[in-house]
Amino acid sequence: MERIPILKMGPFLLVTIQVDLYDRLALTLENDLISMVSKTGARGVLIDISAVSIVDSFMGRILGNIASMSRIMDAETVVVGMQPAVAITLVELGLTLQGVYTALNVEKGMELLNTKIGLDLAAEEEKDEQEEEAE
Amino acid sequence: MNTTAQILQKKKNTILETWMQHQLSDATLRDDLMTNDELLKQSEELLGSLLKALSSGNYENIYASEYEQVTDLLGDISIMRARQGFSPRETTLYVLSLKKALCDTLEEEYKDQPEVLYREVMQLNQLLDNLSLVTVETFIKGREEVILRQTDEISEISTPVIRVWDGILALPIIGTLDSARTQVVMENLLQEIVNTGSSIAILDISGVPAVDSLVAQHLIKTVSATRLMGAECIISGIRAEIAQTIVHLGIDLSNIKTKASLASALHLAFGMLNLEVRRNDRNKSTKLFN
Amino acid sequence: MIVMSKDTMQIVREQDVVPFRNRVREFSTKIGMSLVNQTKLITAASELVRNMLKYAGGGKVLLEIISKNTQTGVRLTFTDEGPGIADVQQAMRDGFSTGKSLGLGLPGTKRLVNEFDIKSIVGEGTTVTIIHWKNGR
Numbered sequence: 001m002e003r004i005p006i007l008k009m010g011p012f013l014l015v016t017i018q019v020d021l022y023d024r025l026a027l028t029l030e031n032d033l034i035s036m037v038s039k040t041g042a043r044g045v046l047i048d049i050s051a052v053s054i055v056d057s058f059m060g061r062i063l064g065n066i067a068s069m070s071r072i073m074d075a076e077t078v079v080v081g082m083q084p085a086v087a088i089t090l091v092e093l094g095l096t097l098q099g100v101y102t103a104l105n106v107e108k109g110m111e112l113l114n115t116k117i118g119l120d121l122a123a124e125e126e127k128d129e130q131e132e133e134a135e
Numbered sequence: 136m137n138t139t140a141q142i143l144q145k146k147k148n149t150i151l152e153t154w155m156q157h158q159l160s161d162a163t164l165r166d167d168l169m170t171n172d173e174l175l176k177q178s179e180e181l182l183g184s185l186l187k188a189l190s191s192g193n194y195e196n197i198y199a200s201e202y203e204q205v206t207d208l209l210g211d212i213s214i215m216r217a218r219q220g221f222s223p224r225e226t227t228l229y230v231l232s233l234k235k236a237l238c239d240t241l242e243e244e245y246k247d248q249p250e251v252l253y254r255e256v257m258q259l260n261q262l263l264d265n266l267s268l269v270t271v272e273t274f275i276k277g278r279e280e281v282i283l284r285q286t287d288e289i290s291e292i293s294t295p296v297i298r299v300w301d302g303i304l305a306l307p308i309i310g311t312l313d314s315a316r317t318q319v320v321m322e323n324l325l326q327e328i329v330n331t332g333s334s335i336a337i338l339d340i341s342g343v344p345a346v347d348s349l350v351a352q353h354l355i356k357t358v359s360a361t362r363l364m365g366a367e368c369i370i371s372g373i374r375a376e377i378a379q380t381i382v383h384l385g386i387d388l389s390n391i392k393t394k395a396s397l398a399s400a401l402h403l404a405f406g407m408l409n410l411e412v413r414r415n416d417r418n419k420s421t422k423l424f425n
Numbered sequence: 426m427i428v429m430s431k432d433t434m435q436i437v438r439e440q441d442v443v444p445f446r447n448r449v450r451e452f453s454t455k456i457g458m459s460l461v462n463q464t465k466l467i468t469a470a471s472e473l474v475r476n477m478l479k480y481a482g483g484g485k486v487l488l489e490i491i492s493k494n495t496q497t498g499v500r501l502t503f504t505d506e507g508p509g510i511a512d513v514q515q516a517m518r519d520g521f522s523t524g525k526s527l528g529l530g531l532p533g534t535k536r537l538v539n540e541f542d543i544k545s546i547v548g549e550g551t552t553v554t555i556i557h558w559k560n561g562r
Contacts, residue, residue, distance in 0.1 A: 020446065023439045054446060054464065056471040057530065080365060084325030085464035087363040088318070092465065093472075093533040096359045103365035104332055315562060322461055 004029045006036050012044040012113055013037065013075075014106075018051045026062045034069050044113035045070050048106055050081030060095040067100040076101060076116045080109035139241070139255045140189045146240050151182055154236035161228065168219050181208050182233070194258045197265045209266060210273045217277030226274050227267050234263040294320050296327040303404045304333045305397065307372075309342030317353040321360050334366050335404045339397050341372030351386040358391050367392070367407065371400035429490040429497070430455075436474055437483040445486065446471055449501065452488055453557075456497045462561040466499060469537040472530055473503050473553055481507020481550065491556070498539070498558035509547040517543070 002025060007014040013036055015029070033045060045066065049055070055063075067077035078101040090096070101116070103109035143150065155175060184204040191201040198206075209230070216226045238256050245252035294316075299305045306324055310316075324336055338357065343350065354370060361368040371394040373381075381388060394400040405412060432452075434445055449470045453463045470486075477484045484505030491500045510516050517531050535541040540556035 020443050022443050054467050054471060056468050056475070057533065058471075058475055082364050083464075084322065084329060084360075084364065085461040087325055087360040088321050088461055089464045089468045089537065090363055091321075091356045091360045092536050093468065094536070095533070097363060102363055104328065104334060105365075108332075108334065108365065318461070318561065 003032065006032060008036075008040055008042070011042055011117065012046055012110070013040070013042045014046050014048070016048040016051070020052070020054060021059060021062075023058060026059060030062050030066055030069075033066055034073075037070055037073050037075050042075050043117045045075055045077045046106065046109045046113060047077065047079050048081050048109075049079060049086075050083065050105070052086065053083065055082075055086050055090060057093060057095055060090065060093075060097060063100055064097060067097075071099070076113060078103050078109040078112055080104065080106055139259075140186070140192070142244050143189060143237065143240065144186050146244075147182065147186060150236050150240050151179055153239055154178055154182070154233050157232040157235055158229070161232065165221060165225060168221060177212060178233075181205070181212070184208055185233075194262050197262065197269065205266070206269055209270055213270045213273040214277035214280075217274045218281060223271060223274055227271055230263060230267040230270050234260065234267075237263070294323050296323050298327075298331055298333070299337070299401065300404070300410075302331075302333050302408055303335045303337065303401070304328065304331065305337045305339060305401075307339045307342060307397075310344070312343060312350045312353045314353065317357060321357050324357065325360060325364055328361070328364055328366050335369065335407060336361050336366055337369045337371055337397065337400045337404060339372040339400070340370060340377070341374070341397070343372075343377075346377045346380060346386075348384050348386055351381065351384070351388070355388075355391065369394060369400045369403060371395070371397045426491055426493045429492055431487065431489040434486050434488065435483070436477060436486060439478060442471065442474055442478075445474055448488060449499070452490060452499050456490055456499065456559050458499070458557070458559050459561070462557060462559070465537040465561070466501075466555075466557040469534045469555055469557075470501055472534045473501075473555070476530055477503055477505045477507070477551075481505035484550075496558045496560075498556050500554065500556045503553045504550065505552075506550040509549055509551055510543075510545040511547050513543055513545055 004015060004017060004021075004025065013033065015033065017029075019025075021029070036042065037045065047063065047066070052059075063077075063079055070077050079097065080103045082102065101112060103112050155178060158174065158178070159171065188201045188205050191199075193199055193201055196202070212229070213226055216229075237259055241252060241255055241259070245255065289310075294306065294308065297305045297307070304324070304327055306320065308320065312320070324338075327333070328336060338354065340346070340354070346354075358368040358370070369392045370388075373393055373395055392403065394403060402412075432448065434441070434448060436442070436445060446467050449467050450463060453466055458466070474486065482505075484503060484507070487500075487502040487504070489500045489502075491498055517535065531543070534555070538555040538557045539562065540554075542554045543551065544553075545551040
């Protein structure tokens, strides 16, 4: 069966969607991604949709689901490279992908993930230090 | 071929002459928009095709194939006149003065047969009335095309996207935002974001006369679309009265970064990109010149 | 109104959605519709076709290129023989959904296209017609 490949880059997972997704493929992607997040303990998921020309409410819902499910497992999701025509259509449709981070391209998406995770790590270290001091 | 058509055909030159006289003697003649030679050429062509159509014996249906050439010519003339800036009255008078010329000729020919004259004149009257309706219709259509083209031009001209800094775009909106305009604004802005890889866009609404809930909705849409692309949007140029109406109308802009002036929006944008603008130290710069 | 070319497609399973979308794209490219307007039309078509699959188990779509006055556009007619919609007005309201979705379907779709018409008879089926003009107005 056809599948969308998921690449692991350090603490992040990278998915590039190159075809128009039909429903089953999108649902498979959702499952695969979530099980990869739990298997690898990834801290971020980056989905590149620059080659996707149509995002309807079903696709929008899949993206939202991936983001919420990942968040529960402590991973942030960034959707990158949305085409202008797709963005205008989604807004008109009333779908604003709440809870999903967006970035212009893969590079900026990586940067964004790094800052999100970086802040997290810094906060944890600080907490550790405080705990040590308390001891 | 019926007799009236024959008579008219024979008297073609006289009719043309009378028609031209009518036109030239009219106080509203626009010799500033069109030379008399051009007018003569145009009139001759139209009269020729009309007489040819009349010879078919059809006086009623101007949509029949015989009249195709006539209506096409009239259409061209009216559209041309619309573009040249003739008034609808002047354009209609053009056809109506032909009616007068035709009737004068018939009156001359049939002066001994009043009942024939009456019948023929009525027929011609009806025909030319129909033709003048066509003229008015096409004239208005021509004007509408001009208006549509101008609307398109205005909405394109009035939405330039300016690159104010590396990674910062500004888009001054001037005039009212309706849905068609918002569409153009969004398209231009988002495309420019992709082209330049900018991560911040400033929408300046100093030139928007009033913000009602519809305009606000369009602004919110633009901001949401920008965010979906992965860029941040700041709205600047919010005047006091606009702030008042926004609050009075209960429009929620709390999710959107707003600033009073373009300058402070730019300042905020610099901050978001971790940039800093500083005044040059005088002493240092003078040293450079020594 | 003049119909310049037409085509019908049967939609019976979700694999039919992507070929259908491509066909809509072909039609809208043929009349020179801009990318944004194409995207809006195809997204709207995609929403309606999904509704048809979900609530009526499929149906058929009539694709047409039409011309009215000086405008050209694409008209899509979705016909199914499903259960129908009891309260069309309610279904057209934002946020309403009988299925497990965001409830953006019908009102969202209406916002994407120039003309939208829905007729439904309970027990007989639903017909939705949308028109999108070349210049999106």
